[in-house]
Amino acid sequence: MELTCIRCPIGCSLTVTKNADGTVTVTGNNCPRGAEYGRQEMLEPKRTITSVKKIKNGTISLKTNKAVPKEKYFDVLKAIKNVPEKRSYSVGGVLIKNVCGTNADVVITNINIEKF
């Protein structure tokens, strides 16, 4: 499998192969993070998800505090959309714990107030 590493801006071109014994070989990486990414991408691709949620008088920016399985991408976005309004928000605070059973939390990264 030919991949572009997304772990840093260099974007190394990786060649990832799954061996008969179940192990994974990664070549083309310039650092250990690339090898880790290549292996993960072959076995279970994961992404950190970022999004925005509208609140009463503005928006909050959000991220998952861990990379979550790629197939849960749109489930996580839906969960963010559907979570009810809270009384208050703080940067660094958790909006959703263990989102969609991924073990990752959705965390608030910024608060944008429209009227103040």
Next chain:
Amino acid sequence: MKTDVCVIGGGPAGLGAVKSACENGAKVVLLEREYRLGGILNQCIHNGFGLHYFGEELTGPEFAQRLANDVVNSKAKIFLNSTVSKVEKKADKKMIVTAESPEGVLQIEAKCVVFSAGCREKPAAGINLCGTRPAGIFTAGAAQKLVNIHGKMVGKNIVILGSGDVGLIMARRLTCEGANVIGVYEIMPNCGGLARNVAQCIKDFNIPLHLSTSIVEVVGKKRVEGVYVAPVKPDFSFDLSKKEFIKCDTLLLSVGLLPETDLLNDFNLERSPVTNSYAVNEYYQTSVPEIFICGNVMHVNDLVDNVTNEGIHAGKCASQFAKGGVPCENKIEITHDSHIKYTVPKYVYRGSGELKISFRVDKEYRRVMVKAKSGGEVISQTPHPVVRAGEMEQIKLDKSKIKDDLEILLEVI
């Protein structure tokens, strides 16, 4: 109000400059036109920032907050909601910066200015886009602000022109918000953004990326109704025989950034034609010694980590200048071969210490050696597995090895 250093713009470059100027003992004033610090980082909600500078992956707002915390806790005087309207130099070499602030008109008298005002996006007129001008045409950054800060959607069926990083990131962002991104069209034969953004924003979501293809006409009266696209020939003329109509309601432009240098127009500073900004020396000082520039207003960067480091360098040099001056004897102009489009800085002075040179190449090369030559000798060579037009490269030199000239060369191994 009197100060040593006046920093204009509180984005990552300006925050870096304030931090380092304060750490070097200068009195600093920061002027920021928005109601908060951080600049464009606040609308860049995606992650991937800070791997070089903080050693971890952060989102844009998190990166901004970390930088801003240092600045808020420093002795710098910060003015928010303050838009600079004029920068002048008096006969006694003092700089006067005028800003409109909520408290009224501010006048800052400074020994020097660090200009970190960032860029503006090229609009439709900037690329001679043909056709009508209905509602529904946005620059990618403007759309990013609407979606990420204001929570407003820009359209349903979206075409993106230009494959710069903001365009790629908005392709993903709009898809996540439920829009149908029909395709990204790029006039050049290569993608303008980082390879990793093609992987995680385009391929992950099966968004078509059409290289060597561009828009020949925008159609629509009140709202965008569609665009005509056509392949681009090697001489950059359109192959109109293959013109095709794409129905859409929204067009995003990610076609380049222009440094926002307007406030400095009257100074007639030496320009750098390739960067659309000004030529600088190793202190990021312009041809008027009281004016330092850094970040995207100096040249468009790919990484905020580099922007911040440029700010830190400019702030340090500006504080040194305010305290008595920076060494400026034996000026040397850096020359380069035709593979390299420009270098920052353009000028260096003979001396000692480390010199960092940033440059961009004209197209992709694999397995190259970047050589620095001075006095007929190679004083440094750095191998690069791949260099791309869309990615800024850096080399470091030992200044004591520089003689009367300095040439940067790219050699394919």
